[in-house]
Amino acid sequence: MKLIVAIVRPEQLSEVLGALFHAEVRGLTISRVQGHGGEIEQVENYRGTTVKMALSEKVRIEIAVSNHFVQPTVDVIIAAARTGDVGDGKIMVLPIETIYRIRTGEQDQDAVTPVPAVAAAV
Amino acid sequence: MKLIVAIVRPEQLSEVLGALFHAEVRGLTISRVQGHGGEIEQVENYRGTTVKMALSEKVRIEIAVSNHFVQPTVDVIIAAARTGDVGDGKIMVLPIETIYRIRTGEQDQDAVTPVPAVAAAV
Amino acid sequence: MKLIVAIVRPEQLSEVLGALFHAEVRGLTISRVQGHGGEIEQVENYRGTTVKMALSEKVRIEIAVSNHFVQPTVDVIIAAARTGDVGDGKIMVLPIETIYRIRTGEQDQDAVTPVPAVAAAV
Amino acid sequence: MNNGDIGWMLVSTALVLLMTPALGFFYGGMVRSKNALNTMMMSFIALGPVAVVWALLGYSLAFAPGSPVVGSFAFAGLQGVGLQAQGTIPHLLFMGFQGTFAIITVALISGAVVERMRFGAYLAFIVLWVLGVYAPVAHWVWGGGFLASAGALDFAGGAVVHVNAAAAALVAALVIGQRKDYARHAMLPHNVPFTLLGAGLLWFGWFGFNAGSALGATPIAALAFINTMLAPAATLTTWMVIDLVRGGRVTAVGAATAIVVGLVVVTPAAGYIGPASALALGAIGAVPSYFALILRARTKLDDSLDVVAAHGVGGATGAILTGVFADAAWSGGPNGLLGGNPGQVLIQIYSVLAVLAYSATGTFVILKLVALVLPLRAAGRVEGVGLDVTDHGEEAYTAGDGAILVSPNDPAYGQSSVAAIAFPKGGRS
Amino acid sequence: MNNGDIGWMLVSTALVLLMTPALGFFYGGMVRSKNALNTMMMSFIALGPVAVVWALLGYSLAFAPGSPVVGSFAFAGLQGVGLQAQGTIPHLLFMGFQGTFAIITVALISGAVVERMRFGAYLAFIVLWVLGVYAPVAHWVWGGGFLASAGALDFAGGAVVHVNAAAAALVAALVIGQRKDYARHAMLPHNVPFTLLGAGLLWFGWFGFNAGSALGATPIAALAFINTMLAPAATLTTWMVIDLVRGGRVTAVGAATAIVVGLVVVTPAAGYIGPASALALGAIGAVPSYFALILRARTKLDDSLDVVAAHGVGGATGAILTGVFADAAWSGGPNGLLGGNPGQVLIQIYSVLAVLAYSATGTFVILKLVALVLPLRAAGRVEGVGLDVTDHGEEAYTAGDGAILVSPNDPAYGQSSVAAIAFPKGGRS
């Protein structure tokens, strides 16, 4: 199992999610982060104070996938997240030793195959 | 050393923290995330716009532990975070190469054994 | 490639960022997190309810670097983030298998060497 | 009629109407963000149906000539309620001014049942309550009912509004039961500034509530106004001192609460006492509510936003102290205990007990009636998700992450479908 | 002059002025946080230049004696506008009261173009619009113009304010075009409590808007006031019922919208109809706007905050229903259809169409003129970043993470430099 960590632009999130769901990636976790890279730094003014914003808004996407699934997933993200301007972000692939599904205790492969909830279950 | 990353329901956070502290896990870091899995998608309406919420609120817990501590910690989390409904979350175990305690520069094992602050120190 | 994950005090963030930029670290991603360790627990009151805050505000910094860059980066962070009081935080070093730059698809080393955007590109 | 009086009553009515949104923020800031809209809506929605039934029937039951216990249908559908003078203002304006009191009173009750009462059941409840409980009680005191005859003093609604709402809140909290996290997990205010904003706007609006109850821009209105300024100031000061003595820290939620408690305490007394007494009344009035708040939190009673401690205890304290401080020299009205008329205190206690008893009973009956048709409380897992999503289909604050547009052709379009499937019962109101 | 009337008009003017900040919150809560300040500023800024040009010229064009289509320069620069009586209040106060109407009207338009119109172009637009469109239209109805002569009834501005602003909004939305995410991504309200706060304050201020239009603290002011309380109550109730029937969930954004729609609908009728009619008018008035909102969202028209559905449809409905419910027995004025004067309905329709046609044309011309000098809309990537940063150099909410102080010596100091480089064109206004 691998953990794919992608940093993307918030504006691209909808595209990326859409593409991932389309590619049958059904489980993922996102969080709002801020990044620094080659981007232009925004200048802001508050009364007499002028500041340069060294961080820009990004979204961090975490996806645990089984090995054979890594490349396709990475390709999907790259395709959907790219705008061509500096600041598009990065994708990292990290090794996972084990992964558990809390609800069932299942491990690895089984842990990441989602089971759609039946309505009444929510 | 391993890094345990758990994605749990916000409603379960108090239980999980309580259980972890009870199990002598004294150091951890959490963040608010949003996840997609098999959960029912909430439908929301804002004037003429209807949306399906593909992401639901979760909490991400990061715990660096020494190897022999991994299994007990995972078991504690699974026990405390489970509700049995789809959406309970996942636990991942990742390898850590080194960990430092910023205050002292100590490494690995020593770095994660917390020293309670004396009141005056805050 | 390695992923350096540092948990630091929000009050120290400016120092840490300054030091990192000074040390030619040009790419990083941060997020606001909450941590539990040896810190004093704040007591708060809301009408009849008294609570102890088991979590204190921290900032999580993620930096992907090539191997020879790990030690210098860690040292810089430790120097800038330390206050000497309990709660200064941790630094973890995790292995990265691959890293991609979304904009170009470049991998590893090349993926993390930032290219300053030309103004018109933002 | 007098344009000076009409002008002031127009302003007063607008001020009291503003109190209901203000209350929405005072309450809304104190709940968890997943219930912020639901809590605010419990106040805002009262501006709709409650105002309508008040105009159509409630006003008549409260103020049309009738028996000592209730009015009549004489003014039903606003018949006979026109622009002709009632005192020095148009009758219609008096009706509207009184309507704003009915609206805020029902909204006050919601503080006891937030974060778990289903919105549909709440709607049914408030409509029945304003007709079945508020209107008669208003008639007793202000419509020439038996408490008026008994000589009870209630300048702007210590008993009619605050004790009345608090009794209903107590019963509602008991009937509907605790939130599942109550006393198990900390449930903290998600936005204290909103609570401060609500408190500030409530004070502002309360000047219309109390000084408007003089029904004209008279010296008595000025007296009621200044007392409404000084009493809460004294309450806030006392509250602050107790905070400092107990823990060295003056809390913001406490300050907001103190302001409201001070306003509640002075409400029945506003036009009957002198300003020095108002300072004393406000200072004394802080104490019972301060400790009632603390004790309540140790009980099993999940009166979530402390309607009983703030409005019940405060309203009763104010009503009784009115009987102590009432001063003919200022009001031209009756004297109280200090003026050598101890009997007034008993009359005040009697009025408080009468309102409390009737309101508690009436509320219980109405809730049980509603429960026959609509479940009163949300399912446990709905409490987990929060009522904003389940009962209103919205979130208070959203970044829109992961929100996928649903096209009109999609079965999920519109609100019901998916909701209905997902929550076959107990979920969506 | 009469102190009672002066006092009420002072209050009314303050109340209407408060409506513009209130609108800023009503609108600001409904956009994404990256455009929150830009949206609020589109309302707040109207309090500056629009008020100034109104005093210098607009008032004269609207209210100085002139032709049937426009006033004159007689009052330009406030000459002749002093403390002498105009009716029962000082002329100067009348000028100020009318000025607050001009301010809120231009602010209303912004709802159609938020999240993409460049702020600089917006500034130029509103200044030209208030002089070129608002002032003449106000003259037609209130300044003795041809609609006044035709006998059109518009108590507080159903046509002058709401239909007028909505026609401009429609044209502006079409000329400026859709947001790039429109109908592609969900764009959700970032802070619904702000929208509720705005609605609450709007209602409060609207009492000055409608009851103040009686220009004195008279029984007619009381009538207008109570109608302004009852009609929105009925609209809110109806809206809630439709919500429940359609999906079982009463939305907060819907409730806030319902309040505003109810206020819009009663605006032209406030002082001409009885309170029972106000309830009917409010209830009926909910329906067209409710469904207009839903249909609009399925079209290509990105009237982002639904100015047309709320103010256009609502204003027209209200203007026409005024012709139906107008009641001499209450107002001492003309009767409507129900009073046996069907002709009034036609006059009302005529006034709506006249305003709509002129406002649409005038707005189109002004926008094209502005476009010759300043690009109207922000570049695509600016929309992505959000206009708060690009057009105002600020963020609504910031934790200050990664903000590096720029010293006065740094080239980036001050606003222009970097901004200018980074956005050679289309970016910063």
Next chain:
Amino acid sequence: MNNGDIGWMLVSTALVLLMTPALGFFYGGMVRSKNALNTMMMSFIALGPVAVVWALLGYSLAFAPGSPVVGSFAFAGLQGVGLQAQGTIPHLLFMGFQGTFAIITVALISGAVVERMRFGAYLAFIVLWVLGVYAPVAHWVWGGGFLASAGALDFAGGAVVHVNAAAAALVAALVIGQRKDYARHAMLPHNVPFTLLGAGLLWFGWFGFNAGSALGATPIAALAFINTMLAPAATLTTWMVIDLVRGGRVTAVGAATAIVVGLVVVTPAAGYIGPASALALGAIGAVPSYFALILRARTKLDDSLDVVAAHGVGGATGAILTGVFADAAWSGGPNGLLGGNPGQVLIQIYSVLAVLAYSATGTFVILKLVALVLPLRAAGRVEGVGLDVTDHGEEAYTAGDGAILVSPNDPAYGQSSVAAIAFPKGGRS
């Protein structure tokens, strides 16, 4: 007495009281979220103790017949302050109206010391300051003191309120010193919409402040009112233009600041000048404060929310321009420079300097006295944590994550214990 005047003064008093919560939001939005409650509380708390001491003593020192420098104890404890007429309103109402001025004035000072002054010390300071500095200064100008005799014009408090508060702010900022992050890290507003909300409500309340200072619903009140509408409009317009010229971006914090500056500038002049002059005064008045703000930020003076630049510079500019524009034709009062009375300008400068000198000295003495008993500023690490937690035991916004309920039996229960241990000194006030 006149009901029209009483009604307007009731409204005005309520409006001015609302300004203090409004100021809490104006200020609270500009600080970092960890100090949001502390900053808001510095305004809100003034509504308690300050109002109480004002009623008990301050009013008497300011307005009871006395010497040219201070009043007397004649009205202490409100003796003799009843419902009898004082002009055309009850004396008691006049006392309350003046009280709201005292409250807002002390709250204004807090802007200079936010994010570091300990709350306990602040409480002691404001109580001493209102008695020792505000009351005498009010007496000089409005209580028949020597500045009144000298013929100084201060319609609603340019010197008494704004210069006075700013002088105190300057001294307080110097005595208490910079925040530890000052000029080292960016400290940005955490919630600009709150600042806009505060500015909107301040403007609304300021109509009571300025037009209420006419003490009746008279034509002069109307004049003061319209000037209070036009001058800030001109200031806002000018500010916007300077912003555009300097950097091409109109900032929201700047707009909110401009509104307040415009209101400050017109305060002393409101009832003495004509509306055209008000436009000029507002436009001119923008300039000194605009650049004072920018220069201040480059100095070592951590007047955190720029009380000096906004209220000091603005108040002085307004006071002096009052001497320039004062127009007998409008006010029936004295003429200024343009009316051929250059001497008035000197009198105005004299009054500004007198207030400045006394207020600065008095503030210094009071702060040093307080410092003998209570440390004035928070310990460095407390600044890091933020004063909301340390001085109020609360957070403005919390999701409740990791909050563990403390049972009444736990030693940590109640506020003091742990707090005390954790912060043996300097931490909790």
